Amino acid sequence: MAEIISRLPEPYIVLIQLCCFLLFSCSYAQDQAPVTTEGSKEILQQISEGVTGQVKTRSGLAIIGAMMTPTSRSIDGPPIPEIAITTNEHGRYEWPLPPGSYQMSVFADGYQKHTLNVDVKADQVTTLDFILDKHP
Structure with a gap:
């Protein structure tokens, strides 16, 4: 896999890194979701x-x-x-x-x-x- 990625043009590598970052950020954000006091x-x-x-x-x-x-x-x-x-x-x-x-x-x-x-x-x-x- 690393060999395939190393042959990609730099803009694609940056795009892949950005997608990975967003994916992990979203999963972290779900774990850290704001708390509401919805009537409890x-x-x-x-x-x-x-x-x-x-x-x-x-x-x-x-x-x-x-x-x-x-x-x-x-x-x-x-x-x-x-x-x-x-x-x-x-x-x-x-x-x-x-x-x-x-x-x-x-x-x-x-x-x-x-x-x-x-x-x-x-x-x-x-x-x-x-x-x-x-x-x-």
């Missing part, structure tokens, strides 16, 4: 440290499927286990995060992005609620 009350009772809360409209309605993304506020901050999570049918979310300082952002269709700072302490769950305004 058991999950909401399991974390010992992190952030939990609710995303609502200014009138108090829950926003379903809002996307939450954290960013570490320090250069040497802890790794973040998922890229993003979404709120459940009650607008609630829960995110187990290691202790550290984060900037939590929430995005939802038809609403303005909102960002808040939060400090996660060891063995504590911090509540962080968001109220989103509609796009003008």
